[in-house]
Amino acid sequence: MDKIEQKIIDLIEKHRDDIIAIGRDIWKEPELGYKEERTAGKFNRYMEKFGIHTESHLAVTGVKGYLKGAGAPGPTVALIGEMDALPMADSPYASAETGAAHCCGHNAQMAGLMGALYALSDAQVQEALDGNVAFMAVPAEEFVEMEFKHGLMEQGAIAFGGGKSELIRVGAFDDIDIAVGHHIAPGIGVALSNHRSNGFMSKIVRFHGIPSHAAEAPWSGVDALSAAALGIQAVNAQREFFRDRDTVRVHGFISKGGEAMNVVADNVTMEYSVRANNIPAILDASRKFDRAMRAGAVATGCGAEIITMPGYLPIVPAGDTRAVEEAIAAAAGDYAVEQHDPGIVMGGSTDFGEVSQILPLLQFNTGGYSHELHNKEMHPTDEYLAYVVTAKVFALTAYHLLKHKGGYAGALMESHEAVLTKEAYIQYMERHNRVETIQMEPIVME
Ligand SMILES: [Zn+2]
Ligand SMILES: [Zn+2]
Structure with a gap:
């Protein structure tokens, strides 16, 4: 010393x-x-x-x-x-x-x-x-x-x-x-x-359906909870196919799951984090997450907003x-x-x-x-x-x-090899801060 x-x-x-x-x-x-x-x-x-x-x-x-x-x-x-x-x-x-x-x-x-x-x-x-x-x-x-x-x-x-x-x-x-x-x-x-360490994108997904009496007339409703459940299943179907070395983690919860047991849920919100240890893998997992959420919306006829906010790198x-x-x-x-x-x-x-x-x-x-x-x-x-x-x-x-x-x-x-300049960092943050809107497309009986 x-x-x-x-x-x-x-x-x-x-x-x-x-x-x-x-x-x-x-x-x-x-x-x-x-x-x-x-x-x-x-x-x-x-x-x-x-x-x-x-x-x-x-x-x-x-x-x-x-x-x-x-x-x-x-x-x-x-x-x-x-x-x-x-x-x-x-x-x-x-x-x-x-x-x-x-x-x-x-x-x-x-x-x-x-x-x-x-x-x-x-x-x-x-x-x-x-x-x-x-x-x-x-x-x-x-x-x-x-x-x-x-x-x-x-x-x-x-x-x-x-x-x-x-x-x-x-x-x-x-x-x-x-x-x-x-x-x-x-x-x-x-x-x-x-x-x-992993970095992440944070996600808020809002599914919009049509409320109706869940027992009297479920066919008049469009169920946002089913859209969310399918979205979660579609994410799970993806897990095996992330590259091991990218240490992808996709985790979250349903923060709003509907209003009442006997009403077809018209508003369901989920909050998720999509993580990986490098930027290309975060972007890849983020796109696959969005696709899974779209699948839930499309399959049920719900509308949706997928809100992406870049978290940490x-x-x-x-x-x-x-x-x-x-x-x-x-x-x-x-x-x-x-x-x-x-x-x-x-x-x-x-x-x-x-x-x-x-x-x-x-x-x-x-x-x-x-x-x-x-x-x-x-x-x-x-x-x-x-x-x-x-x-x-x-x-x-x-x-x-x-x-x-x-x-x-x-x-x-x-x-030290800088991955990003300050300017490229700000661009990354701004570019990935976005909202994707999916229109509701219920199928109505003729
Ligand atoms: Zn802490
Ligand atoms: Zn701390």
Whole structure:
């Protein structure tokens, strides 16, 4: 360990109680996506305490501030903390006011991000950095509250649902060369997280039929529930024929199934996600999903709207992970350093995916929480690991990337093959945001 690494660790260790207090404070006041006013305010005031000027209200609630390295000019590394919690009013940890709970552990990201500042703001540490560190508190990672987000879209406040998607759109990533993110992984010690993941398209399908008495005169009706059932069957008939390596997942539910047992259902709505680990496979599965829904409508004579909203994109793994690996080795202490299979594809999705399509992304995990992610009982059990070790890995990763005459930033940037430019990303999002309408065509007896 060199003396700057040691200094980073010592500074964070010295402030461990402050960092734990930050983690607790944010845990106590969970807020939902694009409503993280208090959390953003806390982050803002904290940055100001260190004399860092910030830009606020990026993508509604996002905040960004820079720490300029005092060494040679170099790239800008963004350390990223997500601010949002989950709508989980029945969690014992939910806020009565917002109905939200931090059962995805994003408060630990914020504690780690702010904790890193205790080390990186030190004059001697700054002198060892050839480049800049941007601190980004970002909104709305969880893909929830679609109606609320839709309202923001109609007001023109956002164009895309995901916080990072929106930050890319408004240019907050334009001057960022490398992104660094963290996520809690309950039950582990510390781990590099450089696996692939699925991306997805989200779907709302509305089938329209004609109501009639389901026993007296079913022949006068057109049944939207049968259309939905056939659509689901047609999707199921497709499953065997997706390519294995694309890890396609198509999952959803009927959110509105009709009005009454004795009325032929005239309005049925389904919400689905169509996922795969690369863009061509997402588009392929999305088209097959639409075809299946059309089949349900055509077979029953129902009308339908198939509403497609692009969700998140698959994660592109980083080509050079030495900075975060060395940070983990120095920060882990007695905690187990977990080795994840780099070939693994996570079935879920995150808006870090979009970031990784455009610029290199390094990610790591720490444990320190009970239960699984998104379990309403999930809560911190080892705050030192969840908050303080996270702060160390964030700060040390920035150091290893920008280290004077020997940082890994250059090699990482060279190894990254961008899949999309920002412009191509925005085009993709706009092109696939669409509604297909199928006219009702009941057959009437002559
Ligand atoms: Zn989550
Ligand atoms: Zn999360």
